[in-house]
Amino acid sequence: MFVITADQIDSRNDRDRAREMIAHLVAQSPRAFSLPPDQTAGDEIQLLVSAAGPALEAILALHRSGHWSVGLGVGSVRTPLPASTRQATGDAFIAARDAVLRAKKTEAHFALEPGRTDAAAPGIEALLTMLLLLRQRRTPQGWQAGDLLERGLAQTDIAEQLGITTGAVSQRLKAAQYRVEQAARPALVRLLEQLDVAPNETADNETDSTL
Secondary structure (H helix, E strand, C coil), X not given: CEEEEEEECCHHHXXXXXHHHHHHHHHHCCCCECCCCEEECCCEEEEEECCHHHHHHHHXXXXXXXXXXXXXXXXXXXXXXXXXXXXXXXXXXXXXXXXXXXXXXXXXXXXXXXXXXXXXXXXXXXXXXXXXXXXXXXXXXXXXXXXXXXCCCCHHHHXXXXXXXXXXXXHHHHHCCHHHHHHHHHHHHHHHHHHCCCCEEECCCCEECCC
């Protein structure tokens, strides 16, 4: 499973952004979470996700906001699950804690840790970091065009809505490397799925592969 621990950047000099970020994540993917997202330790968010796709979407949303260091832990989780994320435990939670501590020192404010040693993990982290840094350099105009394309609008419709030419829309999407991101996302999801191979732990320390 996938555990995301996100710590607010420079929280001492900023307002508490945890509640609004949780609300945004739930609105974006209401069925993505195995347990309701929790605010822990004041300025920290913790998420438990069973699938790689929604986990990637949550990471991208957190990173795009610019206010979070994001740690992704991949591995087993103790079952049966408790009532809240903050009560849950397992290798993935420990890995996410290690990851967020390391994320605070990285350029992309992101790190990935597997619950068990996996030689593929550093490479997957590197690829995810490249995507995050690509998005980090995107202009507001690039985001605007990309968001409309994500909603299913054709480039002609985007041009009409933004009051620009279709050629200008194409240039914005190209400068934003939006097509590159679209091609990379499915590949990253598959890599994360391959990393998530550990069965979950039951309360009596046996493994459970049903989740």
